[in-house]
Amino acid sequence: MLDINFNHTLDIQLRFSDIDKFGHVNNAAYFTYYDLGKTEYFSEAYPQVNWKKEGIVVAHINVDFIQPIFASDSIAVQTAVTEIGEKSFQLYQQVIDTKTQEIKCVCRSTMVGFDLENQQSVPLSEDCKKSLCDFEGRDLRRRKNEE
Secondary structure (H helix, E strand, O other): OOOOOOOEEEEEOOOHHHEOOOOEEOHHHHHHHHHHHHHHHHHHHOOOOOOOOEEEEEEEEEEEEOOOOEOOOOEEEEEEEEEEOOOEEEEEEEEEEOOOOOEEEEEEEEEEEEEOOOOEEOOOOHHHHHHHHHHHOOOOEOOHHHO
């Protein structure tokens, strides 16, 4: 796991429908938790975005399931941007047990700037990059020779 200072944590309410016949949260439910975390993260980190013009889509996602989540667990999803390029940024999320701080699952996503009208990737706006860096409290932009 990366050593990340998470500036965004969202408590998650487990639903009866999240639990599978084995008594733990079904793997598919984790993706809804990560989506909720992303949505809330962007509303705080980049509130000025115009979602009708400026899109951000998932280009790649990788999930590691570490420990099962049971119906009696209290969980939260933590979200952070770890690196920003010209057209994409790296999003790191984890689901934790809020009582024990144990990591239950880790998700790494590549998010891409997307032109909704023309249906193609586009460079991230400078406003987006600045907002994400400001929210994270450090410059996360890759240097040109690192891309």
